Amino acid sequence: MTVRLYDTQAQALREFAPADPGNVTMYVCGPTVQSGPHIGHVRAALSFDILRRWLAHRFGRVTFVRNVTDIDDKVLANATPEEPWWALAYRMELEFTQAYTSVGILPPTYEPRATASIPQMQELISRLIDAGHAYAASGDVYFDVRSWEAYGSLTRQSVDAMESAADADPRGKRDPRDFALWKGAKDGEPADASWASPWGTGRPGWHIECSAMSRRYLGPEFDIHGGGLDLRFPHHENELAQSTAAGDGFARYWVHNGLVTVGDQKMSKSLGNFLLAADILDEFDPLVVRYALASAHYRSNLDISPSTFAEADAALDRIRSFQARVARIDAPFEWSAERPETDAEPENLFVLPAAFAAAMDDDLGVPQALAAVHETVRRGNAALDAGDTDAASIAAWQVREMTGLLGIDPTAPQWQRGAAAPATEALDVLVRTMIDQRADARANKDWASADRIRDAIAAAGIVLEDGPSGTHWSLENG
Known part of the structure; x- marks a missing residue:
């Protein structure tokens, strides 16, 4: 087993070997909570959720840190007299958490807020000044980029x-590219957006926050630093410089996800194509949203089009339909952590399909992994058609394991909530009533009535499947 990841700094695929084989350490830049999440935020968090799940499968444990930037120029700019900056930040943080939870993103091991690590930031700044890589001027502190x-x-x-660093007032800069570590008030x-410091009252710069928080929760060196491609410069470049200049090993691998576009254009409020996460999650099933956002390779840009979510829904329906068929066989598959009982259990059948594992090991190849899921669904359906219940149960076990690792198993309890369940139950009652009426008509040799009922059901987009255990229904293309 060899996991390979594309390291942005090396610009190459590298074999992933955690410093501690029993505990992978990851730090991912979380949101700056000046406003609610758009769909790009959710796609970024989902990319690292899937990576985390796979590394936990391969190595057993992942310590995952995702921060919240709750003090920043943008947070202060969006605050109002009625809603102070800290109240705005908390409200927006809750919106991000709700969006992440809706699509099944696991909560981080630690989720520190920047305002809770001010002493650690000041300590790191002091180390940089002492090492000659930072200087204080006019109440600010800047990193001297030419010193490193x-x-x-x-x-x-x-x-x-x-380009010049535009993250602070240039009033005391020696070089326009020097970036702010501490911003004077x-x-x-x-007044409550400032903290006392050796250089005067003020607040931290954006970049120093992540360096201090990653060190506090993961130590001076950790395995993976993640984030969106748009963060590589200046944010991640500056993090790397200030941490290594202070003597820390910092990140051993850099992993970046691609961005989301709409109609092949970058999302922009001026273009009217800005997709808020709340709007998308109100319109579409969260499981469908998760599948759609995961379906492209994490390093590629994902273009959202009118067909994106319809295609994801159809793909999930194929998985649901197979799982439902297996659950109805005479020796029904037990949806539990245990393997299904079969007459013969060759050990090598109860493993993940090789194509799935190879795809995930190869820089988190989710599109190829999904292809392996659907090939297993096809094989399982063929086994059902042939009456091979052992092979069907094994395929169903594999499908559940693969979809579980991707967080898209339709049978998982988290996806059973919502308003769709009562509607489905009501439809089931109506369809079963018609199925019983059709059965009675056939028993009485009333073929005209039986055909009329069958045609009415088909016209509603419902497919009937007659089998040894009775007649079962599903939605067309489901």
């Missing part, structure tokens, strides 16, 4: 080719 020869190594840029800013 490795600056630019993540994105392979030279300092002279970089300004007139008009809320």
